[in-house]
Amino acid sequence: MSKIADVGRVVPSKRTPDQADVDLLVREIIGRVADKWTMLTLEVLDEHGRLRFTQIGRLIGGISQKMLTQTLREMERDGLLQRTVFPVVPPRVEYELTPSGKSLCAAFCEVWHWAERNHEAVAHARAAFESLAAGSTAEVAR
Amino acid sequence: MSKIADVGRVVPSKRTPDQADVDLLVREIIGRVADKWTMLTLEVLDEHGRLRFTQIGRLIGGISQKMLTQTLREMERDGLLQRTVFPVVPPRVEYELTPSGKSLCAAFCEVWHWAERNHEAVAHARAAFESLAAGSTAEVAR
């Protein structure tokens, strides 16, 4: 948790107290949100709107039910999506992004566009890195 | 690792090959890039410019050397940063973002701003979720 307590009297004059706390919280949120499955789930739900459990899993692809359940639970807990249970005979559970979730997806959309623009560069960089691996590991400054 | 790559045998004739491949590659890049440590490393390097190994670790905070090494290697491999080795007596290795890495950071910057704007809402949603946990697990539709 916060090691802020052991700074003692470091603050000489005017430090905003919430500034540090906000920073930590933002760090923690980034750590939780910058997750592979969360981002993919966000994308799928943003693109298709309301979806059922298995639909999400199929659209994401390669996710286990366990991780899907866990990811959806955390996202629901963080207010990113709304979980709706229909009490019908074949169980029907639908997930839909909340405004908060949609805004996060919009923010992450930039990263998505980056990936679209740069996938070639990344593939090329990887190829170059592999071939360089045999030679020098990295650039060496004189 | 990536189960995305196991396309098996693709149909060579009919479908547009690059469209699907691009989609898979983008997916894979998102999966690799949407990583906690990658994002934090990106942020630190973008803010401070050139940094040495231990400096990065200290600025990120709470990362093991193993994960730092691994993260830096992958980012170097993907062309996000440049690794420079100075052959001096105390080893000196400096890391610096490439233009590609900087553009990714700029894209992810939106997510960072989202976290700043929404950390209160997230905290509130969590509190609400906890108190609702005792009652009904989720909203039940008609």
Add this chain to the structure above:
DNA sequence: CCGGATCCCCTGAGATACTG
């Protein structure tokens, strides 16, 4: 039958110690 909880196994992250 769908959603998801549970069990088991194995990868992969964290901490520590050691080397160039």
Add this chain to the structure above:
DNA sequence: CAGTATCTCAGGGGATCCGG
């Protein structure tokens, strides 16, 4: 100082079972 090697253990994936 910048890693690598090794150990340990939590966390993720796969299969199976259960409740509605």
